Amino acid sequence: xxxxxxxxxxxxxxxxxxxxxxxxxxxxxxxxxxxxxxxxxxxxxxxxxxxxxxxxxxxxxxxxxxxxxxxxxxxxxxxxxxxxxxxxxxxxxxxxxxxxxxxxxxxxxxxxxxxxxxxxxxxxxxxxxxxxxxxxxxxxxxxxxxxxxxxxxxxxxxxxxxxxxxxxxxxxxxxxxxxxxxxxxxxxxxxxxxxxxxxxxxxxxxxxxxxxxxxxxxxxxxxxxxxxxxxxxxxxxxxxxxxxxxxxxxxxxxxxxxxxxxxxxxxxxxxxxxxxxxxxxxxxxxxxxxxxxxxxxxxxxxxxxxxxxxxxxxxxxxxxxxxxx
Amino acid sequence: xxxxxxxxxxxxxxxxxxxxxxxxxxxxxxxxxxxxxxxxxxxxxxxxxxxxxxxxxxxxxxxxxxxxxxxxxxxxxxxxxxxxxxxxxxxxxxxxxxxxxxxxxxxxxxxxxxxxxxxxxxxxxxxxxxxxxxxxxxxxxxxxxxxxxxxxxxxxxxxxxxxxxxxxxxxxxxxxxxxxxxxxxxxxxxxxxxxxxxxxxxxxxxxxxxxxxxxxxxxxxxxxxxxxxxxxxxxxxxxxxxxxxxxxxxxxxxxxxxxxxxxxxxxxxxxxxxxxxxxxxxxxxxxxxxx
Numbered sequence: 001x002x003x004x005x006x007x008x009x010x011x012x013x014x015x016x017x018x019x020x021x022x023x024x025x026x027x028x029x030x031x032x033x034x035x036x037x038x039x040x041x042x043x044x045x046x047x048x049x050x051x052x053x054x055x056x057x058x059x060x061x062x063x064x065x066x067x068x069x070x071x072x073x074x075x076x077x078x079x080x081x082x083x084x085x086x087x088x089x090x091x092x093x094x095x096x097x098x099x100x101x102x103x104x105x106x107x108x109x110x111x112x113x114x115x116x117x118x119x120x121x122x123x124x125x126x127x128x129x130x131x132x133x134x135x136x137x138x139x140x141x142x143x144x145x146x147x148x149x150x151x152x153x154x155x156x157x158x159x160x161x162x163x164x165x166x167x168x169x170x171x172x173x174x175x176x177x178x179x180x181x182x183x184x185x186x187x188x189x190x191x192x193x194x195x196x197x198x199x200x201x202x203x204x205x206x207x208x209x210x211x212x213x214x215x216x217x218x219x220x221x222x223x224x225x226x227x228x229x230x231x232x233x234x235x236x237x238x239x240x241x242x243x244x245x246x247x248x249x250x251x252x253x254x255x256x257x258x259x260x261x262x263x264x265x266x267x268x269x270x271x272x273x274x275x276x277x278x279x280x281x282x283x284x285x286x287x288x289x290x291x292x293x294x295x296x297x298x299x300x301x302x303x304x305x306x307x308x309x310x311x312x313x314x315x316x317x318x319x320x321x322x323x324x325x
Numbered sequence: 326x327x328x329x330x331x332x333x334x335x336x337x338x339x340x341x342x343x344x345x346x347x348x349x350x351x352x353x354x355x356x357x358x359x360x361x362x363x364x365x366x367x368x369x370x371x372x373x374x375x376x377x378x379x380x381x382x383x384x385x386x387x388x389x390x391x392x393x394x395x396x397x398x399x400x401x402x403x404x405x406x407x408x409x410x411x412x413x414x415x416x417x418x419x420x421x422x423x424x425x426x427x428x429x430x431x432x433x434x435x436x437x438x439x440x441x442x443x444x445x446x447x448x449x450x451x452x453x454x455x456x457x458x459x460x461x462x463x464x465x466x467x468x469x470x471x472x473x474x475x476x477x478x479x480x481x482x483x484x485x486x487x488x489x490x491x492x493x494x495x496x497x498x499x500x501x502x503x504x505x506x507x508x509x510x511x512x513x514x515x516x517x518x519x520x521x522x523x524x525x526x527x528x529x530x531x532x533x534x535x536x537x538x539x540x541x542x543x544x545x546x547x548x549x550x551x552x553x554x555x556x557x558x559x560x561x562x563x564x565x566x567x568x569x570x571x572x573x574x575x576x577x578x579x580x581x582x583x584x585x586x587x588x589x590x591x592x593x594x595x596x597x598x599x600x601x602x603x604x605x606x607x608x609x610x611x612x613x614x615x616x
Binding site: 020021023024025026027125132134135136137138142184186187189232233234235236237241242243244245246248249250251268269270271272275277278279280281282303306307310314 | 331332333334335336337339341343344345346347358370371372373374375376377378379380382385386390474475476477478479480481483490497498514515516517522523525540542553554556557558
């Protein structure tokens with residue numbers, strides 16, 4: 001069984017839960033930006049949670065199926081149409097051989113996950129099927145989809161009922177604007193003044209157009225004022241420079257002190273800009289669902305709150321699992 | 326050097342060995358990250374040494390953040406006592422300095438540069454008080470360089486020059502980053518040189534290009550079949566200036582699958598290196614050329 005790509009959408013890639021273990025040589029985790037939605041899409045069609053799916057951003061692809069199968073679309077509200085007839089998101093629906101799946105305009109969120117029973121069966125590279133486009137690695141030929149691509153699909157493991165769905169309260173999508181992104185201050189937080197630190201959390205920021213799988217840029221807040229220093233050898237003369245170091249996933253670098261960038265699943269693994277802190281793991285999925293111009297507040301939390309939020313996020317997926325048993 | 330620890334969210338511990346770059350700080354970060362790897366700590370998923378810092382990623386469902394922090398602090402103080410000797414490799418990298426491809430690119434982005442009227446090489450030579458491009462190339466290529474970090478993008482080495490600090494080449498990054506850099510460009514920013522493993526954005530000064538791929542996700546290139554990235558932190562690099570004819574020949578050899586890079590195993594002692602830097606570098610070059 002295969003999927004023919006008639007139209008690729010804007011930047012549709014094959015993703016699973018990622019490729020840990022190679023960050024020390026600059027190969028990032030990759031994988032779905034909204035991992036909860038990715039896992040939920042797989043569970044809906046009877047796949048293992050980490051099977052490979054399609055991640056479509058802002059605009060859906062147009063696909064043709066060479067065999068009967070089961071499909072689910074989760075994440076962003078990107079309404080599917082099967083041979084022109086509407087289908088619900090977050091709901092498994094049957095597809096017949098030769099049918100075409102297309103999408104209406106994006107209504108909400110940013111990234112939709114299209115799971116197919118059996119999973120997208122591209123080769124496993126370094127333990128994962130995820131696409132790392134910057135390194136031309138994994139996924140379908142190391143790149144986003146193009147017209148005419150034919151994606152292999154694996155054999156379905158379980159037969160599931162059409163129509164099963166996931167309740168709205170278990171979808172884990174961002175709430176009303178401004179979206180709260182919880183941050184643990186740290187890393188090079190001491191480089192900015194106390195007033196700048198307060199401003200960072202008090203200001204409302206807006207997602208800039210430069211927002212992709214590598215990172216999300218924000219603008220609209222006050223520039224950060226630095227604590228004066230003598231530049232350390234190797235760091236560079238700009239006050240926002242550091243001796244090139246590793247970048248945590250979710251870390252917030254602020255080049256020149258002006259526009260914060262939160263690194264995401266395809267993060268550059270290191271570089272020479274200071275970081276004010278890190279978005280907690282529980283809120284990383286939310287970033288993947290932010291459109292440009294969405295307003296955001298960074299909310300200061302400590303480790304205990306971060307771990308509680310992580311636990312709550314895991315509980316959400318447990319609810320999804322239970323509801324589909 | 327007192328290591329400064331910080332949590333990077335709930336999944337990372339970031340450790341700054343020193344604010345400033347030095348071989349001592351790099352060796353400490355390399356030793357600790359090796360020790361963390363050897364310790365096989367449950368829940369640790371990524372161990373990343375960097376120039377003068379390191380980072381450990383972990384799963385807080387498997388290990389409490391404070392427990393891991395305590396373990397890293399213990400390993401950090403143990404690393405102080407270890408002899409700074411590593412078993413590593415020395416690799417010769419041919420470079421066509423002042424090549425047409427980086428030249429075309431640097432001209433395209435001239436308005437983003439400190440010196441729009443010159444080239445990156447001319448600028449770097451001048452601010453390092455070297456008499457012209459040839460003298461600069463000699464200064465850049467005569468001593469070996471340490472791979473003090475691999476990253477930014479897949480397989481990209483950061484390289485630290487193995488000379489006394491006062492002789493180290495330094496150059497600022499572009500005023501605004503370029504949106505394009507040729508693949509395999511030899512670049513320089515701050516005190517670090519690098520080789521761009523893939524084509525893409527970049528802010529380092531551009532000095533030349535190597536014909537020798539260092540990253541191959543398809544693992545077709547003979548010396549990248551075992552693993553797709555050539556470099557590991559701790560490798561030693563020796564640049565070999567080549568001319569256009571030698572560059573073209575090397576590219577043809579790479580394409581034909583017969584390019585064989587010169588890579589030799591070597592033991593490196595930081596103590597002995599510091600005792601006689603030039604003499605030690607000459608002996609490293611001896612290892613490279615088999616005498």
